[in-house]
Amino acid sequence: MNPWVILGIEPCDDPRAVKRAYAVKLKQNRPDDNPEAFQQLHSAYKQALKVAQTRARSRQTGEAPPESVVRPEPAVAEVALETVEAADAIEAAVISEPRAAVATEATSLQSNSEPAPEAEVGEAAAQAQSVELIANTCEEDTEADKEQAAEDAARQLRIDEYRRVLEVVDEVLRDPLTINREDRWHFLGTSPYMLEDEYNWNLGLAVFERFARFNQKAANRKGKYRTHVTENVLAYCDQLFGWSGNPRAYYQQFDEDLADTLFDALQLDSEERDPTSAIRGGSKLIRQKTKVVAEQLNYYFFGSVLGRSVAVILDILLVHLTIGVFATAIIMKVSGLSESDAGLYGALVSTGLYLIATWLAECSEWQTTPGKWLLGYRVTDKNFGRVGYWHGLWRSFSFLLTIPTYKIGWFINCFLGGNLMHDRLSRTHVINYRKSREEHLRRQG
Amino acid sequence: MAIIGIDLGTTNSACGVLQEDGVTLVPNRLGELLTPSVVGLDDAGELIVGRTAKERLINHSDRTVAAFKRLMGTDHKVKLGRQLFSATELSALVLRALKEDAEAFLGEEITEAVISVPAYFNDNQRHATKLAGELAGLKVERLINEPTAAAVAYGLHEKREGNFLILDLGGGTFDVSILEFFDGIMEVHASAGDNFLGGEDFVEAMIDSVLNELNIEKSSLSPRQQQNLYMQMESAKRRIGQPGAQPLELELGKEKVQWVASSEWFEKVATPLLLRAKRPIERAMRDADMPPQTIDEVVLVGGSTRMGLFRSMVGRMFGRLPSCHLDPDTVVAIGAAIQGGLKSRNAALDDIVLTDVCPYTLGTGIVNEDSPDQGDYFLPIIDRNTVVPVSIVRQVCTASDNQTELRIDVYQGENRLVKKNVYLGELSVPVPKGPRGQEAVDIRYSYDMNGLLEVDVKVISNGKTYNKLIEFTPGALNEKEKTAALEKLAALKFHPREDEVNRALVARGERLYESCLGPQRDAISRALGEFDRILNGQNQTEIKKAQASLQEFLDRFDGEDWI
Structure with a gap:
């Protein structure tokens, strides 16, 4: 729909009028009351505002010469390129170069470069202000030589610090054992002048390049593993220099492969901070995993007696064939009993193991034994939740208790609606999970 | 109301x-x-x-x-x-x-x-x-x-x-x-x-720096010493840059150390x-x-x-x-x-x-066939800084033949891999069997004015819709647990409101008693004993007077306001 119609005004080139119209309409369509109408109104507003702003700008440019868009970024880029190409001597020059010169370079470059209609907001944060600084210093320069001297001294301090820090960087890079310990790099964060944009930018660039070259070299040595700067260190430095906030600037500085080596690693990393670090007090801090709540179904079917008998037979067979046979063989070997006697003991062992394995499996997060799983059965407590281990032990014990009554027990069980004697005794259920879930979804859908 | x-x-x-x-x-x-x-x-x-x-x-x-x-x-x-x-x-x-x-x-x-x-x-x-x-x-x-x-x-x-x-x-x-x-x-x-x-991290960084420089393990301090150090650093942080800073007397393990919290030091600690x-x-x-x-x-x-x-x-x-x-x-x-x-x-x-x-990008996981060991890719549905309330739909389809169920994981974050983003929960919907890619579902994310997310899923082929709450959210409670928590909290009672002033004064006195030594300690102990005696007397005017004088007395030991 036409945004102007939604806003209820004629197309115009006055952003203020668009805002006014939006304000009026918005008070009739509060976001709380009518979210959809609000979304429509808001996107219409954004569209109309953009049109109005573009028109207003083109009208201005038609009347007056284009306002020169200040783009300091290429200047810094130029400077930084030198850093890459040349040795430390030039690096010093980068910073020590009188700012006035940098400023003129910036202006000359900017007059050459295409006027960019869309300002690079990314760079703007850091650099717009350095322009301001540069502008300020230019004025001051003409004011007094004394200030100039003080400034030179201050600049010299920064250059010295910059060199010193880079020396330490190289030193740490030479030591493969500690290179990936984040605390080894903390000297970067605590270095003075880090809060100054120009210094931070230049140092960040130099460190970026050193890391990238180091990792590239490590990657190119095929076959043999070589230490590289890992993600934790990169993430720490990223916080200091804000590399990932402004990748374009770095892709302009370095060739793509080189920049890729670090940005790929940075992309992989995410900051995971320990939320417990700042907690004060309390005798103990523990982490309790949220219990995975079984999906609440609205319809439940109990397992049938036949199905459950099959499941038990399958489970016993499984245990007997795997462990019982082994146990028999071992008993025969060790005690020298005859095959039939040893088989009896072996059966006893596997029955015992069957009980233990069933107990553990039914109380585990699977809530089922292999035999029951095949039939889609699950064991639950009376609220259809997972059975606790103590509760499960009681269930197994109840099962043992009902075994002596097997002569009439199986007969009774047939009439208990799938909720067998030992289930009732231990207050557990065996449900046909598959069938229950299908029914649940069928009714819900 | x-x-x-x-x-x-x-x-x-x-x-x-x-x-x-x-x-x-x-x-x-x-x-x-x-x-x-x-x-x-x-x-x-x-x-x-x-x-x-x-x-x-x-x-x-x-x-x-x-x-x-x-x-x-x-x-x-x-x-x-x-x-x-x-x-x-x-x-x-x-x-x-x-x-x-x-x-x-x-x-x-x-x-x-x-x-x-x-x-x-x-x-x-x-x-x-x-x-x-x-x-x-x-x-x-x-x-x-x-x-x-x-x-x-x-x-x-x-x-x-x-x-x-x-x-x-x-x-x-x-x-x-x-x-x-x-x-x-x-x-x-x-x-x-x-x-x-936040402010806590600055104090934390100060403590780390002190202990690091003095070569003391944090674990060697008693809980009381740790808390004391914390409070000292906290108040030092407020005084940074103010003239006339006194060196701090730190009690670390068995030794006593003097520490000057200079602005240069603080700047170094705070820079990162x-x-x-x-x-x-x-x-x-x-x-x-x-x-x-x-x-x-x-x-x-x-x-x-x-x-x-x-x-x-x-x-x-x-x-x-x-x-x-x-x-x-x-x-x-x-x-x-x-x-x-x-x-x-x-x-x-x-x-x-x-x-x-909405300050975060919200999305779901989709199968990553390029490098499965990295885990699923993140498919953004609501981009960060979209104006809210908002409701956005994206379509996804089955990834393998005869798939009967489609699990929608809900994530929040900016990374292209889901495992690096914050997991919010998941929900599963059944889909009819068919060759891969044939069945598709519409996932609708609705983000309300409170910043809370709701997820609706619609299976295209049969038109069934599922509107489920997100499950498995860390820290979430079901109805039963909520009742239990309510009961647990209801069992905890506050003291009578009017007592609070006295209790706060006594607690402060006890804290000062802990951090002081020698004659100061005795004085505090005596003052607290006296205050207790007056409280037991239950004479309201006396108590009011005693409160004021104890307050003044304690202020002499630290003019600091901990708040």
Whole structure:
């Protein structure tokens, strides 16, 4: 729909009028009351505002010469390129170069470069202000030589610090054992002048390049593993220099492969901070995993007696064939009993193991034994939740208790609606999970 | 019935209400406007919240806890005495204390509240905050983002139009929001932040630096020494830059050390944290497409913005002084109270509308066939800084032949791999069998004004829709657990309100007793004994007099205000 119609005004080139119209309409369509109408109104507003702003700008440019868009970024880029190409001597020059010169370079470059209609907001944060600084210093320069001297001294301090820090960087890079310990790099964060944009930018660039070259070299040595700067260190430095906030600037500085080596690693990393670090007090801090709540179904079917008998037979067979046979063989070997006697003991062992394995499996997060799983059965407590281990032990014990009554027990069980004697005794259920879930979804859908 | 506004902070909380003549902040039982977010149990198992609990952090650190807001929306639990508490429950106790204060102040029952949360709080943390409100017996009418609340307070106060950048550096979180005001509209353009950056981290960094330089393991300090060191550093942090700083007397393990907290040292310690704070600011400006020169005013919120270093950093970034005419500690509570008034359609606020954004990208996982070992790819559905409320649909299809079920994982974050993003929950829907890619579902994400997410799924081929709540959320409770938590909290009782002043004084005296030595210690002990005697006498005028004199007496030992 036409945004102007939604806003209820004629197309115009006055952003203020668009805002006014939006304000009026918005008070009739509060976001709380009518979210959809609000979304429509808001996107219409954004569209109309953009049109109005573009028109207003083109009208201005038609009347007056284009306002020169200040783009300091290429200047810094130029400077930084030198850093890459040349040795430390030039690096010093980068910073020590009188700012006035940098400023003129910036202006000359900017007059050459295409006027960019869309300002690079990314760079703007850091650099717009350095322009301001540069502008300020230019004025001051003409004011007094004394200030100039003080400034030179201050600049010299920064250059010295910059060199010193880079020396330490190289030193740490030479030591493969500690290179990936984040605390080894903390000297970067605590270095003075880090809060100054120009210094931070230049140092960040130099460190970026050193890391990238180091990792590239490590990657190119095929076959043999070589230490590289890992993600934790990169993430720490990223916080200091804000590399990932402004990748374009770095892709302009370095060739793509080189920049890729670090940005790929940075992309992989995410900051995971320990939320417990700042907690004060309390005798103990523990982490309790949220219990995975079984999906609440609205319809439940109990397992049938036949199905459950099959499941038990399958489970016993499984245990007997795997462990019982082994146990028999071992008993025969060790005690020298005859095959039939040893088989009896072996059966006893596997029955015992069957009980233990069933107990553990039914109380585990699977809530089922292999035999029951095949039939889609699950064991639950009376609220259809997972059975606790103590509760499960009681269930197994109840099962043992009902075994002596097997002569009439199986007969009774047939009439208990799938909720067998030992289930009732231990207050557990065996449900046909598959069938229950299908029914649940069928009714819900 | 009034809807109160609550600022539930990491370090301090506050509460306000909009009345005919503007917002009034609610004093707590000690008559103060700020209530420290500290919860403790006394020896009798009775509940202590606020300043009294904060004083007890040193001597009774095993039964008292602070800064638990950091644990909101996680599975962590804190043990106080013999009981386990989640951060949600602890927050609920603070909220209950504030609610009772408001009830006593307004003389009516309070059942509804607007609670502020950091703009950068994720879905889990927001749900946990809402749940905390419910556990405290408050219907949470709205969760408002802290910087937005501050902006509301400023906007109404200043009545100025233009673009505002709000920087909210609190005790535990840092938020950045860019807003525009015009014609009674407050539009948030972008929000960014860091959930683990606040005043507490600066103190933490100071402690680490001290221990590192003196070569002492933190674990070798007793809990009491750790708390004491914390308090000393905390107050040193406030004094940085002020003239006449005394060296601190630190008791570390068996030795006593003198430590000078110089500004140079602090600057060194704080630099990495300040650099971290710059990133969200830059990101918010980038997202809002607003370079620094388009910002008309920079507003500071949160107690930690008093730090000189932070101010000068902001000043340098924007080339102007930031403004902070309103008290940075209470401005969020004021904004929340105004929002409460807006909710109850207070006539004075009829012509004000607030629009906010969702600070994170929300999406789902999709199969990553390029490198399965990296885990699923993230498919964004709602981009960050989209204006809310919003509802967006994306279609996904089955990834293998004869797939019968489609699991939708819900994630929040900016990384292209889901495993690096925050997991919010999942839901599964059945789909008819068919070759891969034939069956498709529409996933609709709806993000409401509270910053809470809802997910709807529609299977295209059979038109069935599933609207399920997200399951498996860390820290979430089902109905049964909620009832249990309510019972557990209801069993905890506050002391009678009128006793609170005495208890706070005694707790402070006990703390000072711990940190002093020799004759000072004896003097404090005598004064406390005397005070006890007068309390037992139950003569109200005597007690009032004794309170004043004990207060004065204790002030001599530390003029520091811990709040």
